[in-house]
Amino acid sequence: MAIHVQPASIENLRELAIQCAREAGKLSLLRMSQPYTVEYKTSASDLVTAVDKEVEKRVIEMILAKYPEHGVLGEESTFQGDPHQFETLWIIDPIDGTTNFVHQQINFSVSIAVYQKGQGVIGVVYDPSRDELFYAVKGEGAYLNGRKLKLDRQVKLEEALLCTSVFWNKRAEQIGIDRIVKQLAGKVRGMRLLGSAALELSYVAAGRLDGYVSMSLNAWDFAAGRLIVEEAGGIVTKINGQPLPYDEKSSIMACNQAFYEELKHYLRKSEGLNFN
Structure with a gap:
């Protein structure tokens, strides 16, 4: 059976990226209150948890369910395939700040970006501990919880x-x-x-x-x-x-x-x- 591919409009990409970020944040907060394993990557200061891997897997499932023709570059390398072979590439970090997640339970975030032919078109960063959603669309500005961000302060x-x-x-x-x-x-x-x-x-x-x-x-x-x-x-x-x-x-x-x-x-x- 042929796979029906939905057109990847910027609006659809933005909405999915935001949905993925919120779902990832919700899952990370849920797992934070439960026992989970912590492992070292390269050193005792370079941590990865079972939560990182589970969250990334969930985000990838959500992306490929809607856009099976897209590629994913993720920190935990749970995507099967060469990310650079895809015209549309999602670049994700399920928990950016894993050490903070483990020790402080604040100051960590979900990072999701969409790049097309090497150009960034969507960027979403979600802080689940504070429920703050930062996002941007190429050419349309940046926002925090719907409020437009503008760096116009003159600072030395x-x-x-x-x-x-x-x-x-x-x-x-x-x-x-x-x-x-x-x-x-x-x-x-x-x-x-x-x-x-x-x-x-x-x-x-x-x-x-x-x-x-x-x-x-x-x-x-x-x-x-x-x-x-x-x-x-x-x-x-x-x-x-x-x-x-x-x-x-x-x-x-x-x-x-x-x-x-x-x-x-x-x-x-x-x-x-x-x-x-």
């Missing part, structure tokens, strides 16, 4: 509240960017670390943070948040200012465009080094 670098994870990144230590960011911390208004890249990017879009700098993020960490920041009027690139890839590991710098050039210039103290 010394007035900025930044967020970074480079102090805990071995690659950052190897190339010396951690020392530069430490100096930067003394120049700006303050530094924060939430432990969920998707949430931190969403906070930049909402103006709760003015900028975010990180090393070695995977595509599922930034795919949705990137579009949300851009649609809110911010700028997102690699730390050295080069374009951000959509499907591979990269450094990232996202901020209010009012001080983007100033921040990039400051970080160029380590120009010539590989920021991937």
Whole structure:
């Protein structure tokens, strides 16, 4: 029997992405109150739980039930097939901030993005612990629970509240960017670390943070948040200012465009080094 393929309109994609994010958040909160297993990936600080895998599997089922011709790139690699063979690619992180999920039970999020031919068209980040839904549609703006987000505040670098994870990144230590960011911390208004890249990017879009700098993020960490920041009027690139890839590991710098050039210039103290 032939499979009936529904047209993937932007509106349909947005509604499904939001539905998947809310379902994933609901499931993660439910499982949080029940016993679950915690495993190490690469180290004691790199965790994965049975909940991560279950949530990702549920989201993939929801996507393929409606769009069997789409591909999925997910953190837990539960999708069967080569994601890069698909014109429409969903990039998902079922629980971004697993360590927070395990220890704090706040500051974690669901990240779901839709890319078509390498271009981001939908980005959704859902914080189930606070019931906050950030989303963006390419060319249509970014929103938080239906309220449009717009980064129009004129802020100087010394007035900025930044967020970074480079102090805990071995690659950052190897190339010396951690020392530069430490100096930067003394120049700006303050530094924060939430432990969920998707949430931190969403906070930049909402103006709760003015900028975010990180090393070695995977595509599922930034795919949705990137579009949300851009649609809110911010700028997102690699730390050295080069374009951000959509499907591979990269450094990232996202901020209010009012001080983007100033921040990039400051970080160029380590120009010539590989920021991937």
